[in-house]
Amino acid sequence: MDSFLYILALAGIKLGIVFTLVLLAAAALVYLERRIAGIIQDRLGPNRTGPFGLLQPFADVTKLLMKEDIVPEAANKKIHGIAPIITLGVAFVVYAVIPFGDYILINGEKIYMGLATAPDINIGILFILAMTSVGIYGITLAGWSSNNKYSLIGGLRSAAQMVSYEIAMGLALVGVVMLTGSFGLSDIVRHQDGWLWNIFTQPLGFIIFLTASFAEMNRTPFDLPEADAELVGGYNTEYSGMKFGMFFLAEYANMATSSAIIALVYLGGWTLPVPAETLGLEDGSVLLGLAQFVTFIVKIFAMTIFIIWVRWSIPRFRYDQLMHLGWKILLPLGLINLVLTAVGIKIFA
Amino acid sequence: MTLEIISFVVFALLAIASALLVITAKHPVVSAMSMIFHFFMLAGLYLTLSAQFIAVMQVMVYAGAIMVLVVFAIMLLNLGDEGKLRSGFNFRKLVAWFLGGALAVQIAVLLSNGALSNTAISEKASELGTAQVIGGELFTNYIYPIEIVGILLFAAIVGAIYMAKKNLPTEE
Numbered sequence: 001m002d003s004f005l006y007i008l009a010l011a012g013i014k015l016g017i018v019f020t021l022v023l024l025a026a027a028a029l030v031y032l033e034r035r036i037a038g039i040i041q042d043r044l045g046p047n048r049t050g051p052f053g054l055l056q057p058f059a060d061v062t063k064l065l066m067k068e069d070i071v072p073e074a075a076n077k078k079i080h081g082i083a084p085i086i087t088l089g090v091a092f093v094v095y096a097v098i099p100f101g102d103y104i105l106i107n108g109e110k111i112y113m114g115l116a117t118a119p120d121i122n123i124g125i126l127f128i129l130a131m132t133s134v135g136i137y138g139i140t141l142a143g144w145s146s147n148n149k150y151s152l153i154g155g156l157r158s159a160a161q162m163v164s165y166e167i168a169m170g171l172a173l174v175g176v177v178m179l180t181g182s183f184g185l186s187d188i189v190r191h192q193d194g195w196l197w198n199i200f201t202q203p204l205g206f207i208i209f210l211t212a213s214f215a216e217m218n219r220t221p222f223d224l225p226e227a228d229a230e231l232v233g234g235y236n237t238e239y240s241g242m243k244f245g246m247f248f249l250a251e252y253a254n255m256a257t258s259s260a261i262i263a264l265v266y267l268g269g270w271t272l273p274v275p276a277e278t279l280g281l282e283d284g285s286v287l288l289g290l291a292q293f294v295t296f297i298v299k300i301f302a303m304t305i306f307i308i309w310v311r312w313s314i315p316r317f318r319y320d321q322l323m324h325l326g327w328k329i330l331l332p333l334g335l336i337n338l339v340l341t342a343v344g345i346k347i348f349a
Numbered sequence: 350m351t352l353e354i355i356s357f358v359v360f361a362l363l364a365i366a367s368a369l370l371v372i373t374a375k376h377p378v379v380s381a382m383s384m385i386f387h388f389f390m391l392a393g394l395y396l397t398l399s400a401q402f403i404a405v406m407q408v409m410v411y412a413g414a415i416m417v418l419v420v421f422a423i424m425l426l427n428l429g430d431e432g433k434l435r436s437g438f439n440f441r442k443l444v445a446w447f448l449g450g451a452l453a454v455q456i457a458v459l460l461s462n463g464a465l466s467n468t469a470i471s472e473k474a475s476e477l478g479t480a481q482v483i484g485g486e487l488f489t490n491y492i493y494p495i496e497i498v499g500i501l502l503f504a505a506i507v508g509a510i511y512m513a514k515k516n517l518p519t520e521e
Contacts, residue, residue, distance in 0.1 A: 004351070004352050004355070007352065076376070076378070078379070079378060079379070079382070082382070122401065122479050122480060122481075123401050123402060123404075123405045123480065126402075126405040126406070126409065126480075127405055129409060130405050130408040130409040130412075130413055131408075133409060133412075133413030133414060133417070134385075134408065134412055134413050136413075136417055137382075137385065137417075137420065140417075140420060140421075140424070141378070141382075141420075144378070144424045145378075152424075155424075156421075156424075159417060159421065163414075163417060183480055
């Protein structure tokens, strides 16, 4: 059963499921964001399209699709078109290494619940870091190719911000890797089984990673690349129609991705709150797989709600404050966390 | 046809195509983008050789860090008039032709010798490509070189900070 076609078919089916899930999640997040913003600001939010306004995201997408796609006369047309594709592509590619659960047995064949067919890719975390560093290009090129000063400033800000916070992010993850002894995401999740979540063993690392995630997502309080009040719309000022829609979609897909990574690395991922034996679920049964999947999704959902909550509660940082926080506070804290983890492992293990 | 061969051919062809685009593209940003794409294809080639750690590091360091600086430089300097830079025959071109020819002859000789025909991946390769093995080697057998590299990088950082601070107005 290890033939080329089998691998291809399996990957294709998984790809279809994951893409559908991410797109649905992005639509749900747009709706949630607007409704939660409404609640926080003591108003209703969109509630007219469909029951409770649930069809609002689909109406939004339809509107974006029908709008005229305007490319500025002075823009670099080719790169102007490629930039949103890069941004959205990178947001999706990260799912290649995210495990949605352990494995399920179908006809005695182990099927891993994740896009990667080999479960022991030992580089999951490094892959995610590599992809976040590549994600800079989409926004930077969008800003540059638009040939607009606001776009350019937005693009440059985003690049500087992401390069700065990547370091703190990487350092925070090193602590987790030291505890687990592996770069593999499945190994990291298995290591947290039985409520041994990394948020308890690595509280400082969790705070650093969470803060850096906000910066990497370009979300408030770190949404300087698109600071509406100073830069019109930042890097996406000159984008309209579905090209703008792709940036918009990428923002929410990135939110789901970041939440998934935080849930995997710090919140125990798909490990069940009670041991599988007490529930009477066998290793590799479809029910156990479903239970793990649901646990994971609930954690992602809780995390995204938190991210939305932060956006509507905390005002935007100033640019120098952002750089100060990244280089002078988070980076030293990351190093301290590293030393503490090393000492802790030496004492307790 | 196995999966390895198919993916190798795809990655190799795309790598060559993007490498050609790097030197033929009219616009420097397009060149830079094709170079980033090329690094991705190289990473794919490393993966077909079971060198997963090097593959990811390739993307992280070259595509993620170094090329960001290149793209930054191109954008801020706003290079666009490469047409004016075109020059006729010069000595450099001659050297380039000579070196390229020498490389082509070398590859041709190697290929006809059959030195490259035995390229089956050994069982050990997949074990050697992991981060654990590479880290273990670096911090045992190659501890002195890695410490020296560390000192060198530290000196470079100190130097960079000194140069960046030199032009700042003194606070008084």
